[in-house]
Amino acid sequence: MEEQDLLEIVLDLGRLPQARYPERCVHLAETAVTRADIEQVVSCVGEFGADNRAGIEGTLHRISALRNRKGHIIGLTLRVGRAVFGTIDQVRDLIESGKSVLLLGRPGVGKTTKLREVARVLADEFNKRVIVIDTSNEIAGDGDIPHPAIGSARRMQVPHPDRQHAVMIEAVENHMPEVIIVDEIGTEAEAIAARTIAERGVQLIGTAHGNTLQNLLLNPTLSDLVGGVQTVTLGDEEARLRGTQKTVSERKAPPTFASVVEIVDREDVIVHRDTASAVDALLRGANPGGVRRTPGGGVSEDEPARQIQTTPPKTVPLIPEQRNMKIYPYALSRDLLERAIRDLGLNARAVSRIEHAGLILALRSRTSDLRLQHVLEVTRLPMQAVRKNTTSQIRRVLKGLFNVVEGVDDAEVNDAVCEVEAAVHRVMEERVSVSLSPRSASIRKIQHRVVSRYHLVAESMGSEPQRHLVVYPAHSRRDVGTEADDLIIH
Template sequence: MESETDMEKLAAILPPKVTNHFKHLNMSDVVEITLDMGRLPEIRHAGGRIDCVGNIPILWRDLSFVCEKFPQLKNESFCEVPETLHRIKTAKDSQGKIIGISCSVGRFVTDSIDCISDVATKDKNILYIGRKKSGKTTKLRETAILLSTQMNKNVVVVDPYRDILGESDALHPVLKNVKRVTGNEGDFKKDLMLEAREIYNPDVIIVDEITTRQEIQVIKTLVADGVKVVASVLGTNLESLMKNPILFDMIGGIKTVTFSENEEKEENVLRADRPEFTRIHQPIFDTVIEILSVNMFSIYEDTVEAVDSILQRCPIDPDVRKAGPVNFFDERYKDSNFDVNSKKDVRVKSMKAIIQESFFHGASWMGQNFIA
C-alpha cells in the first residue's frame, strides 16, 4: 500500500508522456526516472535494466511541467517530493538553465531488520557497521520506527543532511512518532546531538555515520546521562573498526602491551603467546551489528567479549542472521507471559504491520482514501 501511494505522488509531478507508460511497466523495482532534453525518458530498474519509453524526446515544456511544481529548483539543484522519500535533481547548462531532471525513487524498506528486532529493542547502545551503500541509513530509519511505534520510546533522529527521514518538513506518516533535529550548512553533528538532548529530553538518539572524536565525546556524554544511542559507522567489520585510530574509542580503545624480559622469564611464557594489544576502557556501544548485505547481519551482543576475544587471537563466532518474510504478528505474542528477551529469534511486531497501521490511521492526514 505504501509503495503504491508514494509512486502515485511521484507520477503526479511528471509529464503525462512519461506517466502514461507506467501502467504497462513493472514499477515495483524502479530506482530512477531520467528526463534529459532531446532524449527519450528513461526508467531505471534495480537490476540495471533501463526502459526507454515512448518515441517522443523530452522537450523544454516537459521539464517546465516539473519545475513549475518546485519553484525552489531555480536556485537549488535538488528538492524532495513532500511526504515521500523521492528526490528531484537537476542538471543545468553553463547559463544555469535546466536541461535535465532525475527523479530518484525512495521507498520505506520494510522487514529488513525484523530478524534482529529482539536485539534492536533491548535497552542497549547499538552500533551498525557497514560499507557505503550497504543500507546503514535504512537500518537506522527502521530502528527509529520500531522503537518509537512498537516500544513507545521518545526517539530523536539527528539528521543534519535530511538523509534519514527525508528532505520534506512534512514527514512520512510512518514516522509520525519520530522527532528530528536538522541543521543549516556549517552546523556540526556534535552540536545537533546536544541540541536534541536539550530540546526533546529523548529516550533514544539516532545518528548516522560517526566520523570524528568530538562526536564520540558527545555520545559518551549522552550515554552517561542515560540516553540510548543507536549509531552507524563506515567500515567492513568489527576488526576494521578496531584498527581505526579515530573511531576505535567507541568500542573501548586499543593500546599496545609491552613486557620486560624479566616478566617473560618469571612466567615462562613466550612473547608470541602473549597478547600484543589490550582494551583501554569500557566500550560506549554495548552491541555491534555488522551489515553483511541488505538483509544479512553479524551480531556481537557483547562488545567487550567480542573485542577482547579478537585481541587475544581467538575471535568468537558472531550470531549471523538473515531477514526473510515474516507475518504481521508472531503467534508467540498471544501469550502475555512470554519473555521477549528469552530467545534470540523472537520478533516484535513486524515493520510491515507498523507501516500498515500508520497508513490506516494517517489516511486523513495524507488526504488519501484507503479501503480496507
C-alpha cells in the same frame, strides 16, 4: 523489474537517462539529458543543502546533485526512499534491550530504511521518547512535517552537515530523549558526541559506513565507536604468559555501542551482541565470531557467521626451498636489510614498493600502526617483526626465516624440517606424541621453531649424541630442562 524494485534514477547532462534496479540498468529515453531537463527537475524539488542533497516534501525520496567547477548542476541522482515494515525483525531483540546498537553496511544496503522502522517501533510500540537526528532529511523526509514512517518519533533537522554532532548534543540537553537515532556517523566530532550520549544513559541507534566490524576498527576516525585501539608495552613476564610480543594492541575504552550489526544484504545480517568481546578477539588476531541471522528473525546460533581472517599470519613457515624472496622493510633501514641479505648469501632482495613484496619485515614497535594493519588486511602478506633496527637483529630474523645455520649442510636442514613437519601433522591428526631423529643443538632449535608455529609443545630428550626432539599435542605440556635448546616454545 517492477517499480517496487527501482533503486534510483540517474540524469547526467549529455547522456541517456537511466533507471537503476538491483540487477540491471534501463534507459528511459532515446535522447540525451539536456540542461532544460535538469532545470525542470530541480524546480520540482526542495532546496539543495550544503551536502548537495534535496528532497520532495511529504516523501522519503532523496535527490543528490553533481556540479561543475562553476557550481552549476550537471547531474542528478534521484534515489527512491521507502517505508518498509518488518526490516528489523532479525535485530528486534537488540533494539528492545535498551542498549545502543550500531548498524554497518555498504551504501544502499538498507541501513536508513531500518532506522525508520526502529524509530517507529520504539516510539509507537514501546512509547519511548525518540528523537531522530536528520541531517539530510533522509530518515523522515523533506519538509517541516516528518514522514509517518517514523511514527510519533520527533525529528531534529540539521542546518549544515558539519553541525550534526552539535545537534546530537543539543537533543540530549534540551529534549530529554530516551532514544536518539542518527544516520551516517562519519567524523571524529560525531564519534565523540555519540560517546557523550551513550555515557548519559541514552540509547543510541546509529549507522556508519563499513562492511564489517574489522573495517571500523581500522578506521582511526571511527574506531572509538567500538572502543578504539591503543598500543601497550607488556612486561617480559606478561608477554610470556600471553605468548605475544611485548608491544600489542588493546582496546582503549568501553565501546560506545554495546552491539554491532553487519548488514550483509537486505535480508541477511551478522550480529555481534557483545562488541567488547568481538573487538578484543580481533585485536588478539582471533575470529570475532558473530551470529548470522536469517529473514523472519531466525537465528543460526550453532552456525558461525563466517571465518574472518583478521590479520595475516605473523610468521612465515620455514620453507627451505624459498627462492628470490622479495622483502619490504617497514620502519627499517633498507640498507641494513640489503647488507644482511648479502652477508648471509640469501636468495632474496629488498624492495621499495610494498606491492612488489612477498614478505614484510617490520620494526616490532611499529607493528600496531594502523597503516601497516590496513596494508596487511588488504594484501594478506605475511609479516615478521624485528626487535631493533640493527644489522644483527635483522640477520637473526632472516636466519630463522631461511633456516640459515652456520656450519651445517643445507641438505641436513631440509631433512630436519621435513621430518618435524611430518611429525607435527601426525600429532595434530592422531593426538599422539612423536619422537624425531637425533639432531645437533642448532638443528633442534630450527625444529622447535617449526613446532611453535603450530602451537604445539616440543621437548628435547636424551643425551648427546642421541639427543632428539619429542613433539606433544597442545595440551600435553611436560616439565623440561633448562638448557637453551630444551625450552618449550609455544
